[in-house]
Amino acid sequence: GDSVTQMEGPVTLSEEAFLTINCTYTATGYPSLFWYVQYPGEGLQLLLKATKADDKGSNKGFEATYRKETTSFHLEKGSVQVSDSAVYFCALTPRMKTSYDKVIFGPGTSLSVIP
Amino acid sequence: GAVVSQHPSWVICKSGTSVKIECRSLDFQATTMFWYRQFPKQSLMLMATSNEGSKATYEQGVEKDKFLINHASLTLSTLTVTSAHPEDSSFYICSARDRGQGANSPLHFGNGTRLTVT
Numbered sequence: 544g545d546s547v548t549q550m551e552g553p554v555t556l557s558e559e560a561f562l563t564i565n566c567t568y569t570a571t572g573y574p575s576l577f578w579y580v581q582y583p584g585e586g587l588q589l590l591l592k593a594t595k596a597d598d599k600g601s602n603k604g605f606e607a608t609y610r611k612e613t614t615s616f617h618l619e620k621g622s623v624q625v626s627d628s629a630v631y632f633c634a635l636t637p638r639m640k641t642s643y644d645k646v647i648f649g650p651g652t653s654l655s656v657i658p
Numbered sequence: 659g660a661v662v663s664q665h666p667s668w669v670i671c672k673s674g675t676s677v678k679i680e681c682r683s684l685d686f687q688a689t690t691m692f693w694y695r696q697f698p699k700q701s702l703m704l705m706a707t708s709n710e711g712s713k714a715t716y717e718q719g720v721e722k723d724k725f726l727i728n729h730a731s732l733t734l735s736t737l738t739v740t741s742a743h744p745e746d747s748s749f750y751i752c753s754a755r756d757r758g759q760g761a762n763s764p765l766h767f768g769n770g771t772r773l774t775v776t
Binding site: 577579584585586587588589592632645646648649650651653 | 662664692699700701702704707751753764765766767768769770
């Protein structure tokens with residue numbers, strides 16, 4: 544079945560460090576891909592998305608490129624801030640007609656940024 | 659932007675009682691809403707898909723009679739945890755997709771409900 548795999552955390556970085564959170568997926572066809580962020584005690588917020596191969600999603604300095612050939616959607620940010628501390632979830636929506644409504648989440652990666 | 663309001667944000671109840679959680683889309687209509695459960699430091703587990711005007715679709719392993727879902731209108735879905743037990747303590751999150759945005763548009767999430775059963 545469709546699935547999402549993320550690098551295990553927790554990840555701890557110093558402020559202004561470069562961030563990469565790896566995400567790979569398994570899916571039939573061409574899913575849409577998303578990164579969601581969850582701040583402590585809150586629900587999830589959409590961070591960015593890409594709906595087809597080679598698309599680059601970007602928001603708040605974060606970016607991720609939909610790589611069909613490597614089935615990956617790695618999240619990157621050039622300079623993290625303390626306020627970026629949160630849990631990041633990679634997710635996909637399958638394109639199969641019978642299940643396109645579902646969103647499948649990866650396990651999440653906790654990021655802590657220290658001053 | 660699209661807002662999903664979830665209420666209450668936290669609730670403490672005694673074992674054996676029932677708790678109702680509401681999920682409202684404030685500025686869009688949602689034919690479908692989703693209910694997730696999140697255990698500490700774990701990912702979201704889809705419990706059920708709530709369809710307006712019809713029965714909810716439950717994921718394998720989720721007890722239908724324990725987690726009652728009602729989707730009475732295009733802006734409201736409710737999850738009732740019946741005869742709650744301490745193992746039902748968890749973080750419950752609802753989400754909805756704007757029906758005007760297409761099947762692959764992102765989900766909009768509520769802020770979640772922390773349920774503690776004593």
